[in-house]
Amino acid sequence: MKAAFVKVPLQVELRDVPVREPGPGEVLVRIRSCGICGTDLHIARKLAGDWCGIGHEVAGEVERVGPEVVGLKPGDKVMVENCTFCGSCTNCKNGHVELCSSSLGMDDQVGAAEYITIRQQSLQAFEDIPFEHVVLTEPLGVALDVTALADIPLNSTVCVMGPGPIGLMAVKLAKLKGAKTVILTGNLHSVRRLALGQEMGADEVVRADQTDVVAWFAERYPQGVDRVIATSPPKTLLDAVKITRFGGVIAFMGLDFGGQERVTFDVNEIHFKRLQIRASHAVPNLMFPIALDLIKRGVIDASRLVSHVFPLEQASEALSTAANDKANAVKVVLRC
Numbered sequence: 001m002k003a004a005f006v007k008v009p010l011q012v013e014l015r016d017v018p019v020r021e022p023g024p025g026e027v028l029v030r031i032r033s034c035g036i037c038g039t040d041l042h043i044a045r046k047l048a049g050d051w052c053g054i055g056h057e058v059a060g061e062v063e064r065v066g067p068e069v070v071g072l073k074p075g076d077k078v079m080v081e082n083c084t085f086c087g088s089c090t091n092c093k094n095g096h097v098e099l100c101s102s103s104l105g106m107d108d109q110v111g112a113a114e115y116i117t118i119r120q121q122s123l124q125a126f127e128d129i130p131f132e133h134v135v136l137t138e139p140l141g142v143a144l145d146v147t148a149l150a151d152i153p154l155n156s157t158v159c160v161m162g163p164g165p166i167g168l169m170a171v172k173l174a175k176l177k178g179a180k181t182v183i184l185t186g187n188l189h190s191v192r193r194l195a196l197g198q199e200m201g202a203d204e205v206v207r208a209d210q211t212d213v214v215a216w217f218a219e220r221y222p223q224g225v226d227r228v229i230a231t232s233p234p235k236t237l238l239d240a241v242k243i244t245r246f247g248g249v250i251a252f253m254g255l256d257f258g259g260q261e262r263v264t265f266d267v268n269e270i271h272f273k274r275l276q277i278r279a280s281h282a283v284p285n286l287m288f289p290i291a292l293d294l295i296k297r298g299v300i301d302a303s304r305l306v307s308h309v310f311p312l313e314q315a316s317e318a319l320s321t322a323a324n325d326k327a328n329a330v331k332v333v334l335r336c
Contacts, residue, residue, distance in 0.1 A: 003113035004315040004334075005051040006044040010323060012316035013051060017110070020117040022066030027120055029078060031060040031336040034112045035135035036322045038164065038255070044319055046257045054319075055111025055334070056082035057135040059126075069120050078123040079137050079292065080116065082106050085284040087121075103284045112315060112334055124288045129295055132309050132333045133302035136165065139331075140291040140300060142253060143169035143231075146280035147177065150227045150251035154178035157225040159217070159243060160202070161185045162232030162254060163193035165305050165331045168200055170229050172300060175201040183225070185213060185232070189326030196304060196330065208236075217243040230254050234263050237277070241265065246273050253280040308332045 035057030058080040085100035163186040184202040187209040194205040224245030230252035307330040310318035322332040
């Protein structure tokens with residue numbers, strides 16, 4: 001089968017790799033779509049010193065089932081959880097599956113490929129959603145996680161930093177949870193995304209490259225906002241601390257590498273403002289059934305978010321578009 005591998009800087013290579021037959025409790029899935037995630041871009045731009053497979057937002061159809069598989073058959077449509085809680089570690093046994101210490105992953109298999117062999121417990125069946133849309137289930141799960149961590153009060157003010165797919169979906173979720181006002185921040189390359197954010201419920205947008213964000217919030221929200229959801233690079237946490245009200249909460253999941261992951265805080269400011277900074281790491285994957293339902297019912301309108309679809313053979317162009325065409329690309333998907 002064909003599978004996509006990357007290497008710094010943004011080099012892409014399609015390779016022929018063997019298909020593994022499903023063993024007991026396993027399912028062979030014919031991949032139909034795979035989303036390109038910010039993590040894939042980090043790998044291709046900064047992390048992959050040697051060739052590395054990419055892709056973990058995977059949807060497809062059951063091709064074959066192994067022994068002991070119950071309830072799935074060839075032709076069933078499934079979404080792949082790239083990381084599933086084990087159910088047997090101490091945290092899982094204590095009812096904290098979100099803290100699973102032995103998560104079950106994709107076993108180094110490539111999601112941007114034609115097939116994947118995966119355990120049944122890592123599959124979520126679905127119907128009546130296009131494959132190109134259902135790959136949003138995984139990033140929507142991330143948005144659900146970070147938004148839940150923010151613990152948004154009814155009638156509150158919320159700032160969402162970063163208008164990527166996760167941030168845009170967080171805007172919608174914040175509104176669903178009862179936020180009175182949602183402000184979305186982004187930059188020059190995010191003009192289309194900022195407009196899309198308004199369509200999804202943002203009451204105001206702020207161009208961070210043209211505006212002093214801290215001064216903007218100080219003028220309009222002098223007491224600070226109730227919650228900040230940061231889906232932007234770590235450096236934006238410095239502004240988040242300043243614009244959050246006394247006793248407020250900052251939930252974040254933004255990543256970077258190459259030294260850009262380091263920030264320096266005035267801890268006294270955090271202390272005297274009684275701020276809480278909560279890190280979201282949506283591994284293992286949770287809330288896929290909720291995410292699929294929100295997409296199926298159009299509460300999260302996937303057609304607005306999926307901006308580009310490329311065949312697997314054009315994986316190089318797809319990755320380049322996701323990395324460089326920020327003015328137009330929102331969610332780039334590979335049709336496998």
